Amino acid sequence: MRIALAADNGAWHKARLGAALARLGAEPVLVSLADVTIATGAGEPLRVLGFFDGLPDGVLLRTIAGGTFEATTLRLGVLHALVAAGTVVWNSPTAIERSVDKAMTSLLLARHGIPTPETFVLSRREAAAALVAREAGPGRPLVLKPLFGSQGEGLQLVERPEELPPEELVGRVYYLQRYIARRDGAWQDYRVFVCGGRAVAGMIREGDGWITNVHRGGRPLPWAIPGRAADLAEAAARAVGVDYTGIDLVEDGEGGFLVLEVNSMPAWSGLQQVTAVDIAETVARGFLAAVRARAPGPRLVAQG
Numbered sequence: 001m002r003i004a005l006a007a008d009n010g011a012w013h014k015a016r017l018g019a020a021l022a023r024l025g026a027e028p029v030l031v032s033l034a035d036v037t038i039a040t041g042a043g044e045p046l047r048v049l050g051f052f053d054g055l056p057d058g059v060l061l062r063t064i065a066g067g068t069f070e071a072t073t074l075r076l077g078v079l080h081a082l083v084a085a086g087t088v089v090w091n092s093p094t095a096i097e098r099s100v101d102k103a104m105t106s107l108l109l110a111r112h113g114i115p116t117p118e119t120f121v122l123s124r125r126e127a128a129a130a131l132v133a134r135e136a137g138p139g140r141p142l143v144l145k146p147l148f149g150s151q152g153e154g155l156q157l158v159e160r161p162e163e164l165p166p167e168e169l170v171g172r173v174y175y176l177q178r179y180i181a182r183r184d185g186a187w188q189d190y191r192v193f194v195c196g197g198r199a200v201a202g203m204i205r206e207g208d209g210w211i212t213n214v215h216r217g218g219r220p221l222p223w224a225i226p227g228r229a230a231d232l233a234e235a236a237a238r239a240v241g242v243d244y245t246g247i248d249l250v251e252d253g254e255g256g257f258l259v260l261e262v263n264s265m266p267a268w269s270g271l272q273q274v275t276a277v278d279i280a281e282t283v284a285r286g287f288l289a290a291v292r293a294r295a296p297g298p299r300l301v302a303q304g
Contacts, residue, residue: 001026001057001058001288001291001292002029002051002054002055002056002057002058003021003026003027003028003029003056003057003058003059003060003288003291004028004029004030004031004048004050004051004056004058004059004060005017005018005021005028005029005030005031005059005060005062006031006032006033006059006060006061006062006063006064007030007032007061007062007063008032008033008034008063008064008065009063009065010062010063010267012269013062013063013267013268013269013280014030014062016279016280017060017062017280017283017284018030019280020278020280020281020283020284020285021060021284021288023281023284024281024284024285024288025288026284026288028060029050029051029056030050031048031049031050031059032049032065033064033065033075033078033079034065034067034071034075035049036048036049036075036078038078044085046078046081046082046085048082055082055085055086055087056082056087057087057088057291057294058087058088058089058090058287058288058290058291059079059082059087059088059089059090060090060283060284060287061079061089061090061091061096061265062265063265064076064096064265076093076096076097079092079093079096080093080094086294088287088290088291088294090243090244090283090286090287090290091242091243091244091245091264091265092241092243094241095240095241095242095243095264096264096265098240098241098242098264099240099242099245099262099263099264100148100264101147101148102145102146102147102148102175102261103121103147103173103175105240105261105262106119106121106175106177108239108240109236109239109240109259109262111239112235112238112239114232114235114236114239114259115232115252115256115257115258115259116177116258116259116260117177117178117179117180117250117258117260118135118177118178119175119176119177119178120135120142120174120175120176120177121147121173121174121175121176122173122174122176123167123172123173123174124167125164125166125167125174127174128161128164128174128176129161129162129164130161131176132158132159132160132161132163132164132176133160133161135176135178136158136159136160137159137160138159139159140159140179141157141158141159141179142157142158142159142176142177142178142179143155143156143157143158143176143177143178143179144156144157144158144164144165144170144174144175144176145175145176145177146170146171146175147170147171147173147175148171155211157179157210158176177260179210180250180251180252180253180258182250182251182253183253186206187206187207187208187209187210187212188204188205188206188207188212189204189205189212189248189249189250189251189260190202190203190204190205190223190229190248190249190250190257191203191205191246191247191248191249191271192225192229192230192233192246192247192249193244193245193246193247193266193268193271193277193279193282194233194234194236194237194242194244194245194246194247195243195244195245195282195283195286196243196244196286196289196290197234197237197238198234199225199229199230199233199234200277200279200282201225201271201275201277201279201282202223202224202225202229202230202233202271202275203220203221203222203223203270203271203274203275204220204221204222204223205218205219205220205221205270206218206219206221207219214267214269214270215267218270220270220271220273220274221274222274222275223274228256228257229249229257232247232249232256232257232259233247233249233259236259236262237262240262240264242262242264243286243287243290244266244283244286244287245262245263245264245266246261246263246266246267246268246271247259247261247262247263248260248261248262248263268280
């Protein structure tokens, strides 16, 4: 198998995935989407560094390098072109586009009947201010989240309309979600790791404040995933179409859970501290099984 490991940063995750792929019999080539080029006029126009005689059979995507809107559009276009040529890409570009856009994630979850905190997405500050005046207040805030954001960065509790930032500071999109407080007052939520459609590991995230991301100082704790939480996380992954993902959950106060986030490029260093499951090997095994299962067919070969 001709396998590419696309990882522009995150040395720990990159090393774990590379080692897991090697243990399972693959020889991954480390690539960056920033190094992929398009050259027309001589055979297959898509050129992936390290694959000079054709395209990879599979691309395991860990990260996409940051950059301009144009650069990001090009890199997602490259992934779409690889899929169209028969390459297995985990996670697929469609899944990435759906999950990186919180508004689309919320829309898909709602259409599939997946319970989430009540969510509102608006473009104009006047409309957002009217919503906050109606839906929020002292002690019952909404959470303002960046439409494109991760690891708890840029979150803000909003109780009054005047607390809303100007349109230009939120990319002219106000993504507002009802804040769900625990009845016991603890700052705690949950992460479930789903791979190949199955919940494989989970953790409690405990914080000293309301943002519990491990990247922001949250503490990972062991968690035996209840069946209802596993079922919900698996359903959320199916709704968005992700092959491997971290699903963030919060208790609904009535014995169930709500989906907060669906992450298409999840980190798992915190989770790995509190689970016996080898997350990297689980992802590598599922990915290689998908590559092997791909229907055989002609491969595109670069010439010249």
